[in-house]
Amino acid sequence: MSFWEIFKLLCEGFSQSCLLFLLTLVFAIPLGLVISFGSMSKFKPLSWFCRTVVWIIRGTPLMLQLFVVFYVPGMLFEIQLFGGVNGRFEAALLAFVINYACYFSEIYRGGIESIPKGQYEAAQVLGMTQRETFFHVILMQVVKRIMAPMSNEIITLVKDTSLARAIGVAEIFFVTEMKLLSKGLIWPLFFIAVFFLVFVGVLTLLLGYFEKKLSYYRI
Amino acid sequence: MAFLEIKNLKKSFGKTAVLHGIDFSMEKGEVTCVIGSSGGGKTTFLRCLNFLERANEGTITIENAFHFDAAREYTAAEIREMTLKLGLVFQQFNLFPQYSALENVYIPLQLRSKEKIRKAVPFGKKRREAIKEAEKQNRERATALLSEVGLSEKMNNYPCELSGGQQQRVAIARALAEEPAILCFDEPTSALDPELTGEVLKVIKELKNEGRTMIVVTHEMEFAKSVADKVVFFADGVIEEEGTPEEIFNSPRSPKTAAFLRIGEESF
Amino acid sequence: MKKILSVVLAVVLAFGMVAAFSSCTQKSDWEKIQEKGYFYCGITLYAPMNYYENDELVGFDTEFAQAVAEYLGVEAKFVTIKWPQKYLELDSGAIDAIWNGFTYGDEEGISRTEYVDFTHAYLENRQVIVTKADKLSTYNTKEAFAGLKAAAEGGSSGEAVAKELAGANTLVTPFDAQSSALMEVKSGMAEFAVIDYQMANAMVGKGDYADLSINPAYAPESEVYAIGCRKGSDFTAKLNEAIEALSENGTLAAIAEKYKLTNDLIANIGSDK
Numbered sequence: 001m002s003f004w005e006i007f008k009l010l011c012e013g014f015s016q017s018c019l020l021f022l023l024t025l026v027f028a029i030p031l032g033l034v035i036s037f038g039s040m041s042k043f044k045p046l047s048w049f050c051r052t053v054v055w056i057i058r059g060t061p062l063m064l065q066l067f068v069v070f071y072v073p074g075m076l077f078e079i080q081l082f083g084g085v086n087g088r089f090e091a092a093l094l095a096f097v098i099n100y101a102c103y104f105s106e107i108y109r110g111g112i113e114s115i116p117k118g119q120y121e122a123a124q125v126l127g128m129t130q131r132e133t134f135f136h137v138i139l140m141q142v143v144k145r146i147m148a149p150m151s152n153e154i155i156t157l158v159k160d161t162s163l164a165r166a167i168g169v170a171e172i173f174f175v176t177e178m179k180l181l182s183k184g185l186i187w188p189l190f191f192i193a194v195f196f197l198v199f200v201g202v203l204t205l206l207l208g209y210f211e212k213k214l215s216y217y218r219i
Numbered sequence: 220m221a222f223l224e225i226k227n228l229k230k231s232f233g234k235t236a237v238l239h240g241i242d243f244s245m246e247k248g249e250v251t252c253v254i255g256s257s258g259g260g261k262t263t264f265l266r267c268l269n270f271l272e273r274a275n276e277g278t279i280t281i282e283n284a285f286h287f288d289a290a291r292e293y294t295a296a297e298i299r300e301m302t303l304k305l306g307l308v309f310q311q312f313n314l315f316p317q318y319s320a321l322e323n324v325y326i327p328l329q330l331r332s333k334e335k336i337r338k339a340v341p342f343g344k345k346r347r348e349a350i351k352e353a354e355k356q357n358r359e360r361a362t363a364l365l366s367e368v369g370l371s372e373k374m375n376n377y378p379c380e381l382s383g384g385q386q387q388r389v390a391i392a393r394a395l396a397e398e399p400a401i402l403c404f405d406e407p408t409s410a411l412d413p414e415l416t417g418e419v420l421k422v423i424k425e426l427k428n429e430g431r432t433m434i435v436v437t438h439e440m441e442f443a444k445s446v447a448d449k450v451v452f453f454a455d456g457v458i459e460e461e462g463t464p465e466e467i468f469n470s471p472r473s474p475k476t477a478a479f480l481r482i483g484e485e486s487f
Numbered sequence: 488m489k490k491i492l493s494v495v496l497a498v499v500l501a502f503g504m505v506a507a508f509s510s511c512t513q514k515s516d517w518e519k520i521q522e523k524g525y526f527y528c529g530i531t532l533y534a535p536m537n538y539y540e541n542d543e544l545v546g547f548d549t550e551f552a553q554a555v556a557e558y559l560g561v562e563a564k565f566v567t568i569k570w571p572q573k574y575l576e577l578d579s580g581a582i583d584a585i586w587n588g589f590t591y592g593d594e595e596g597i598s599r600t601e602y603v604d605f606t607h608a609y610l611e612n613r614q615v616i617v618t619k620a621d622k623l624s625t626y627n628t629k630e631a632f633a634g635l636k637a638a639a640e641g642g643s644s645g646e647a648v649a650k651e652l653a654g655a656n657t658l659v660t661p662f663d664a665q666s667s668a669l670m671e672v673k674s675g676m677a678e679f680a681v682i683d684y685q686m687a688n689a690m691v692g693k694g695d696y697a698d699l700s701i702n703p704a705y706a707p708e709s710e711v712y713a714i715g716c717r718k719g720s721d722f723t724a725k726l727n728e729a730i731e732a733l734s735e736n737g738t739l740a741a742i743a744e745k746y747k748l749t750n751d752l753i754a755n756i757g758s759d760k
Contacts, residue, residue: 067575071575073579074578074579075579075580088566116311116313119313119315121271122314123315124302125269125271125302125306125307125394126394126397127299127300127303127330128327129295130295132330137315140317141315168569170567174567177663177667178664179539185695217316217378217379219316
């Protein structure tokens with residue numbers, strides 16, 4: 001195999017990794033907010049339910065969740081939620097979104113609960129509704145507070161995408177394992193390192209930029 | 220009936236009763252200073268008045284129009300409407316850190332304008348124009364309010380760039396924006412360095428001269444003497460004594476008041 | 488707002504449940520395949536069965552499956568799976584057949600017929616030992632392999648042989664695919680690998696694996712390849728019907744010749760039944 005063929009193969013694999021990463025963020029960030037509201041809800045059954053889900057998801061390996069999402073529906077109910085080649089990606093996406101939403105929800109919860117009571121009270125005496133209070137007063141402060149832990153999770157997610165190979169998603173590691181390592185090619189592994197380093201590097205710069213944007217005020 | 224009429228206001232947290240039935244009234248344009256040792260219920264009284272705490276018993280009537288009865292259930296919207304009749308300045312300022320001084324005053328104002336416009340104008344270009352118009356007016360109003368408290372230079376600074384005294388003045392401007400019938404202060408200078416209290420007290424005095432109705436919970440006895448029309452002394456969850464500053468400070472009837480004022484003087 | 492959210496959440500959950508259960512169907516496998524118009528073969532990549540040549544999936548099993556599909560009037564699709572997960576893939580319906588040089592025999596001492604229904608066998612195979620070419624003289628008896636580190640595909644018949652030779656289960660590292668086992672030997676992490684003869688014949692001693700060699704010191708009994716289907720599936724019978732026809736009309740022989748497997752092809756499949 002020529003260098004370019006292998007490079008093309010790695011790029012294809014990496015594009016799957018990137019797509020998984022981006023879509024996971026797109027869905028998990030808002031879903032995490034919903035779950036964090038759920039676990040902070042005054043309606044006890046809901047908060048109990050959400051906290052249990054978070055406990056289960058955070059308490060079990062992501063690898064296991066991938067297996068459960070992909071294989072269990074077919075085995076128990078004889079339905080193919082995710083069959084074939086493309087279904088694998090969707091199954092992995094679902095598992096990743098649920099997993100990361102749970103982690104995000106706890107970060108959000110920590111952020112929201114760390115906002116001083118005085119901010120809510122000030123908003124209340126100024127006649128703001130709960131909704132206005134959240135979106136105009138609390139949210140931006142939460143965003144600032146959670147930037148550091150979120151950056152951490154997001155960078156972890158980049159590398160966690162390689163776990164999707166467990167159910168045969170053709171991401172960069174799977175491609176390398178199945179198509180290149182099997183031919184005795186080791187050096188593509190170094191290329192994987194370069195891909196990830198560059199990607200995480202760009203991400204770090206981006207997250208740093210956002211953090212800087214938010215540094216005009218102190219909480 | 221008085222401008223503000225509070226009858227038999229009671230509040231307890233769990234089994235701890237904090238307010239044992241407060242009866243209080245004041246007239247329009249009056250300034251009432253509330254004094255008393257900590258734990259006496261002054262702050263809880265103010266918080267009940269602003270609906271930050273819900274009183275367990277009693278009634279609050281403002282201007283004969285807004286009436287709160289603890290025995291009744293109120294919707295969030297009703298409470299909000301009553302809250303807007305009152306302004307509150309906190310001990311810890313509680314400015315929104317992500318907004319500049321101007322935005323702190325302007326944003327709550329604009330949100331209320333938007334709400335009114337949305338109710339009046341259902342949708343479309345008219346609504347957008349109305350919102351734009353309100354935006355202009357509210358910005359002007361916020362600017363004027365900040366000039367009034369002497370902060371026209373600092374309008375675009377963020378709270379973290381302002382001194383405590385300046386922050387508290389922004390908070391006062393913000394509380395004034397909705398034209399509250401009664402402006403309440405919860406120990407407005409307690410969190411400030413001594414050299415910064417003067418500028419805040421000066422603003423409150425100016426507000427008195429404008430004829431605003433205010434309730435000030437304070438530890439500044441000299442200030443209370445000079446600004447108050449009426450002084451109320453809280454002790455152990457009841458109004459122990461109330462009267463003009465002369466009556467309270469020069470010839471207190473209750474031994475508790477006398478004891479409190481003596482300790483106060485010694486510590487200064 | 489929280490109340491609205493809780494209601495939304497509850498509704499979403501309820502819908503999920505309903506969707507999950509209501510879509511249960513009682514259709515047979517073959518009916519489902521006909522409806523879809525294709526079936527999925529679970530494969531791992533190795534020559535000569537399924538491998539890429541110029542960006543195209545080729546190989547004996549690839550073309551065999553395509554020929555069968557054509558006969559059945561559907562399409563064959565292939566998906567690379569992790570070999571140890573093959574029964575999970577099959578039972579969950581993610582694939583419809585294990586069609587990748589799948590040996591009819593035992594796995595970890597349990598007959599594979601416990602997990603799958605086999606079609607007719609179509610190709611002869613045996614497990615072979617692969618070592619570095621320069622070690623051929625050192626490891627020249629069956630006993631010489633005792634205590635050595637070995638690599639094999641997890642859940643393959645080669646794994647069982649490797650365990651027997653090494654003498655201890657812990658010495659054998661199972662891998663996701665046979666090719667990974669070869670990698671181990673090439674890199675020196677394992678002294679020997681046990682893989683399919685067909686694969687070894689196609690890959691060892693040339694190209695990237697030029698320094699490896701099939702070690703003739705021990706030759707396990709020969710075995711056969713067959714296709715694994717879900718237990719109780721009517722797809723098995725359809726495949727058998729197709730295999731018999733393709734065996735008879737010479738299509739299978741032509742494919743075997745193309746991949747130099749003529750000697751190992753089982754003749755007149757199904758005629759004895």
